[in-house]
Amino acid sequence: MTPLVRGSQLARLLGQWHALPGRRRSPDYLALAGAVRGLLADGRLALGVRLPAERELAEALGVSRTTVTAAYRELRGTGHLNSRRGAGSWTMLPDGHRVASSGLWTPEDDLDMLDLSCAALAAPVQLQAAARAAAEDLPRYLGGAGYHPTGIVELREAVARTYDERGLPTSPEQIMVTSGTQHAFDLVLRLALPPGGRVLVESPTYPNALAALSARRARITTHGLAANGTGWDAELLLGSLRQTRPQLAYLIPEFQNPTGHLMPEQLRERVVATAHAVGTDLVVDESFVDLALDGITVPPPVAAFDRHSRVISIGGMSKPYWGGLRIGWIRASAPQVQRLAAARVGVDMAGPVLDQLLAVRLLADAEAIVAVRRAQLSVQRQALLGALAEMLPGWRVTVPHGGVTLWAELDGPVSSALARAAEEVGVRLAPGPRFGLDGTLERFLRLPFTLPAADLVDAVRRIAEVRYDLDRTSRPQWSMPAVIA
Template sequence: MPRVLTARAVADLVAPALAAESSGPAYGRLTEALRHLIADGRLPEGSRLPSERDLPGPLGLSRTTVTRAYTELRAQGYLHTRRGSGSVVQVPDVPGGRIDHLLTPSALSDGAIDLTCTAAGAPGGTSEAYGQALEELGAYLPGTGYYPGGLPVLREVVAERFTARGLATTPDQVIVAPGALAGVAIAARALLAPRGRVLVETPTYPNAIATLEGAGARTVAHPIEHAHDDWDVAGLGRTLRQSGARVAYLIPDFHNPTGALMPAGQRAEIGRMLRAAGVVPIIDESIVDLPLDGQVVPEPLGRHVPDAITVGSVSKSLWGGLRVGWLRVPRGRAADMAASRLKLDLGVPVLEQLVAARMLQAAPEILPQQQARLRAGRDVLLAGLREHLPDWRVRVRAAAWRCGAPCRARDRPRWRPRRGPMMSRSPPAPTSPRAAGSTAGSDCPTCSATTSSSRSHRGSRKPGPTCWQAGSALAGKTGADFSRSSPASSPDQPPTERHQWLPQPPPSAASGCPSPHRAPPVVVSCQTGLTR
């Protein structure tokens, strides 16, 4: 049954737009206001609007005005009216659907739910930001339209946000790029010699690995297991000394895919270690604006490493369709980064930069709504897991959900205390978890990593991200850590029960990464499930 929206609730939503000065007719302003509310989800698809008789009173408009507005919305495809059922909100179809064919499986069975790309839609206020940006666009039309470094207005906003978080930044230190992943590519090409080594955490964001390798880098894995949201600082130091890596790719803020948040004390410690080793970190802050449960995010890791390159974007926190990201670069590397930027393309579209600037300026109003929306979606997902997968162990954690499902249906789980099963092709031996950690390694069939079957691919030659990757915004970016488990005879004994794993999608499926050799399982982990 459709959700019924009260006349008062709808009137409160459209009141700001109706109160704004405009020379257009009242029905036109009402039509535009309702269309914006439908487009950004504040009037949900499938909900029923108040009748043409009930809405005029709270709005202070005539019934004729409301009727004309509803007629316009029906003609535009935003409203469907059926006798006896009222006027129901709908979103017009778009050619080819709302997910690009490169991000979807080549074939899905009837009734299957596609989780390969489950990014959230645009938040409330997006349509208004586009309208404001269109008004500003005219001033830029006489120019060439090429801004490879980024519009000054956007760079100023980004610099102010860095400064407000404790990392003093000026606009000349900001370079705008088409997404955070493009920022990683720009930084890698500027910092790395051919076949240069880059330390990456494992698991990590798989598209970042592909980007680094595409820049000619050799990745060096540093296994992490965030049981308590902390980093293995000593292990990181050993890996840096032994590997000879001169660059490191790190995600300290709601790590992808584990969701861990690096504590302030460890940021200072890791900063000292990186400085001492002469390693330049590429710090990915794509998800820093999504503390779903009100966590206080520590000061940026870049504050502890003056030579750090920090990348970010609006794709996770606002909308992926903007394709706007940035790099924050030290002044001593600005020239090299600018040269690398020019080799990528000649800039992000002017309109989208203006929209991003507007939305970042309105972030104090937009982000709480977006976080609440994602948090509600997470709760829906968790409720579904409890109902339909009662044998899965669930732990809510900040801005992320992750799962211990194996890479392929044939893979066998290796029991680990408190955490999800590890990936291993052979069944676990009846030994203690400590002894099991020394079993022979196996090749991960999805990410081609040679693992030691011990803690999180410890000892792997290459990182294995997609064992843990997935699309989580099924319910809008969750906040859970969940893994399948079966009863064990004692805390030191592995489970003897076998599990029925969820099916594997076709090899062409990838969560935000159409690379066919890195296809994730149907449901595995992801930091917040948004693709970059």
């Protein structure tokens, strides 16, 4: 079924579109069309959504129907709207363009971008040798059908050992291998959250988690994180659990994405106790747990305080190893793993055996690989912090002691506008509103330090240039990206 946005909903998204800078120099219909394009550009209005009828939107905005009709005509002319008589109008993008991971639309033949929208590292040097070794391991599996819904036993044993080493005794029967952490989260939602169920998440949080929850039509409430300090306000978080009694809560306690916060041990224990008391299942995303910096000690896993099978941990190899290796996992009770395996059959049956054998090889060399990653990230983090201090001194950043991202508080609510402007100078950004529910967080920007140090400094230089240009520009500009032949 095609999603529909109501007139009142679109009016709320548009906000004070008629009061934008430079508004009086444009007819109403052009200002309205530009505002809708802006929503598409920063990802707040999805593609393939049916817009409200002209009369309905006119009433919601308090303008004439003629204005809305002309705005829709303008959007059809620029390729942002597809209309069929008697059926409605759907959002789209001009031919040959797509939505990038930043939410911005770009040519299919992408320019050579400095991509700061993706918080992931390039592959480690050990990957090629591990891949050759995995290929040599493959023949012993070729005599079977190749379907392993919970994962091959070698990998489940290897993942279980990582939990043992963190002080959480775990058996292979408690591990299910998935096609990445996002796949793990989707499977957990299928098992633990009925459509329309209530969920508590942090704000800001991981955008793809919000997308998965939206697909389940979840009723989402948020716990706001502070930009500095430890991030979580213990009493507010626990109070939110008690008051809303969600069926599920999604938390990122280790170097939270995007803020980089690390949840204290005492709060981990209290969250688990409160979740049990109110009947809430906790989904704990441990994607960044291996990437502690500055020699700090990571507290015990949240699941270490669980005595009632209320905590389901998810993790994977995308962040410490490589995003192209689609290996994730779920740690839960053995009965929950079996139910997850049954739910998986309706999705993808099982993961690739060769990829899992490669993961086994990499985990066997984890100590050396992760040590290099940590050293690399420390250098790159310092380069990014130095560049920001020099070229954008008005921005405030709390230095994270792990993970791969900075959460920068800007000198004004310009995150989405800055992301659009930066795209024009070859830098792709993930603006703050991508990490929230309601288009707020315009004063924030996530900046990963996963690129080489020189590229990070160059990217900040370009961002600084367009940031100052925003203050000198009298009105927001919308420009068509060049299509490269």
